[in-house]
Amino acid sequence: xxxxxxxxxxxxxxxxxxxxxxxxxxxxxxxxxxxxxxxxxxxxxxxxxxxxxxxxxxxxxxxxxxxxxxxxxxxxxxxxxxxxxxxxxxxxxxxxxxxxxxxxxxxxxxxxxxxxxxxxxxxxxxxxxxxxxxxxxxxxxxxxxxxxxxxxxxxxxxxxxxxxxxxxxxxxxxxxxxxxxxxxxxxxxxxxxxxxxxxxxxxxxxxxxxxxxxxxxxxxxxxxxxxxxxxxxxxxxxxxxxxxx
Amino acid sequence: xxxxxxxxxxxxxxxxxxxxxxxxxxxxxxxxxxxxxxxxxxxxxxxxxxxxxxxxxxxxxxxxxxxxxxxxxxxxxxxxxxxxxxxxxxxxxxxxxxxxxxxxxxxxxxxxxxxxxxxxxxxxxxxxxxxxxxxxxxxxxxxxxxxxxxxxxxxxxxxxxxxxxxxxxxxxxxxxxxxxxxxxxxxxxxxxxxxxxxxxxxxxxxxxxxxxxxxxxxxxxxxxxxxxxxxxxxxxxxxxxxxxx
DNA sequence: TAGTGGTCTAGACCACCCA
DNA sequence: GGGTGGTCTAGACCACTAC
Numbered sequence: 001x002x003x004x005x006x007x008x009x010x011x012x013x014x015x016x017x018x019x020x021x022x023x024x025x026x027x028x029x030x031x032x033x034x035x036x037x038x039x040x041x042x043x044x045x046x047x048x049x050x051x052x053x054x055x056x057x058x059x060x061x062x063x064x065x066x067x068x069x070x071x072x073x074x075x076x077x078x079x080x081x082x083x084x085x086x087x088x089x090x091x092x093x094x095x096x097x098x099x100x101x102x103x104x105x106x107x108x109x110x111x112x113x114x115x116x117x118x119x120x121x122x123x124x125x126x127x128x129x130x131x132x133x134x135x136x137x138x139x140x141x142x143x144x145x146x147x148x149x150x151x152x153x154x155x156x157x158x159x160x161x162x163x164x165x166x167x168x169x170x171x172x173x174x175x176x177x178x179x180x181x182x183x184x185x186x187x188x189x190x191x192x193x194x195x196x197x198x199x200x201x202x203x204x205x206x207x208x209x210x211x212x213x214x215x216x217x218x219x220x221x222x223x224x225x226x227x228x229x230x231x232x233x234x235x236x237x238x239x240x241x242x243x244x245x
Numbered sequence: 246x247x248x249x250x251x252x253x254x255x256x257x258x259x260x261x262x263x264x265x266x267x268x269x270x271x272x273x274x275x276x277x278x279x280x281x282x283x284x285x286x287x288x289x290x291x292x293x294x295x296x297x298x299x300x301x302x303x304x305x306x307x308x309x310x311x312x313x314x315x316x317x318x319x320x321x322x323x324x325x326x327x328x329x330x331x332x333x334x335x336x337x338x339x340x341x342x343x344x345x346x347x348x349x350x351x352x353x354x355x356x357x358x359x360x361x362x363x364x365x366x367x368x369x370x371x372x373x374x375x376x377x378x379x380x381x382x383x384x385x386x387x388x389x390x391x392x393x394x395x396x397x398x399x400x401x402x403x404x405x406x407x408x409x410x411x412x413x414x415x416x417x418x419x420x421x422x423x424x425x426x427x428x429x430x431x432x433x434x435x436x437x438x439x440x441x442x443x444x445x446x447x448x449x450x451x452x453x454x455x456x457x458x459x460x461x462x463x464x465x466x467x468x469x470x471x472x473x474x475x476x477x478x479x480x481x482x483x484x485x486x487x488x489x490x
Numbered sequence: 491t492a493g494t495g496g497t498c499t500a501g502a503c504c505a506c507c508c509a
Numbered sequence: 510g511g512g513t514g515g516t517c518t519a520g521a522c523c524a525c526t527a528c
Contacts (some may be wrong), residue, residue: 318525
């Protein structure tokens with residue numbers, strides 16, 4: 001293990017960050033898949049030729065970023081969306097009264113298209129690259145609350161179809177198990193807009209009534225963008241919850 | 246320093262968390278104010294009778310929570326909203342085109358009232374306790390984008406008035422320097438609504454056009470709620486930015 | 491040069507899980 | 510009982526800041 005590049009190198013990074021990058025490499029390459037246990041801290045320390053504390057600090061950061069999950073006495077595991085508890089990590093919509101509700105995802109349409117300049121840019125694809133577009137409705141306890149339009153690279157998600165989506169569990173769980181793509185981070189942009197006819201009908205609100213629009217770019221390991229979606233949220237009985245620290 | 250309460254005590258907490266609580270106590274009591282340097286790690290280690298590494302871990306957590314700010318070679322400082330860079334930590338509204346704009350806060354009204362049941366509950370006050378209500382408009386580069394209505398305990402913020410607000414810098418900076426109340430965390434709830442006449446006029450949009458409503462409860466040290474506000478955000482040329490990890 | 495935070499190490503012991 | 514993560518220590522050295 002190199003002891004940094006020394007002497008004011010602008011690329012300096014401490015040992016534990018180099019270790020972190022090595023572990024990241026194993027995640028990106030899919031060597032350790034979602035839900036798997038990674039080797040123990042002492043095992044990794046030996047393998048990399050550093051002390052256990054240094055490996056620990058690397059894993060600390062990755063656990064803080066929700067890439068890994070530690071379990072005392074058992075081991076450290078690659079984070080997965082199948083794990084109940086982190087299954088709806090990215091859904092910030094909660095009922096106003098706080099009573100939890102069962103959620104139901106209803107796939108509506110799924111078709112192929114070519115990436116326009118905007119989608120190509122956000123997903124880092126060539127313009128005209130094949131993409132798959134999925135529309136779905138999310139119900140929380142019998143009430144339709146989110147209408148999503150989702151853009152994906154057809155290359156990354158080859159055989160995606162209504163049938164495939166219907167069969168799977170949560171969407172991100174499906175992406176993990178069927179395509180080996182694990183969603184790790186997302187950037188969202190929120191706006192208020194007036195409901196168009198389609199959204200209004202699906203969400204059972206009056207046309208022109210205010211809706212929350214949530215545009216999301218979702219990333220896998222290494223900040224690689226892999227999903228773009230636009231969601232129309234009905235905020236009659238729900239709200240988008242956010243914590244500022 | 247007690248070595249935890251031993252023997253399956255349900256209140257067990259590791260040494261570094263006990264140290265963290267001791268440091269928190271110094272923040273809550275105002276002994277170390279916003280912007281101040283706290284004693285060095287070794288100084289604190291000696292004072293508390295623990296090793297430097299343990300103090301370090303306590304400070305690590307507090308730095309991660311934006312309570313403290315470390316500066317290599319200089320020391321560790323109590324986080325402050327006066328520090329440019331963390332001055333607008335809680336404002337998530339950014340222009341669509343990404344070009345940063347100068348912001349201008351315009352106080353509109355300020356008056357006293359008695360806390361209704363809802364405000365009393367969110368601010369943990371007695372119903373009927375004296376509160377101060379402040380209305381203000383936020384402009385980003387000549388465009389009015391946020392209309393805020395802010396509820397505060399008159400006891401915590403005694404002589405708050407339009408004049409005081411006008412004189413001060415940012416609102417949270419003022420709260421720190423004048424009242425010794427440092428905003429540390431906030432919970433927000435977002436909804437889309439139709440603009441009423443007042444908001445529409447102030448934000449220069451058509452009545453009934455969609456606005457983003459942001460309800461925020463803001464906390465000081467120890468999760469004590471000290472501010473409740475409702476903001477109407479115009480999302481014509483701006484959006485609310487959020488990062489999901 | 492002295493003081494601060496930042497990194498790294500080696501080793502001890504504890505708490506937890508499982509066979 | 511053996512393996513895992515979690516805590517705590519003591520000491521060394523590096524990087525940065527200020528004087």
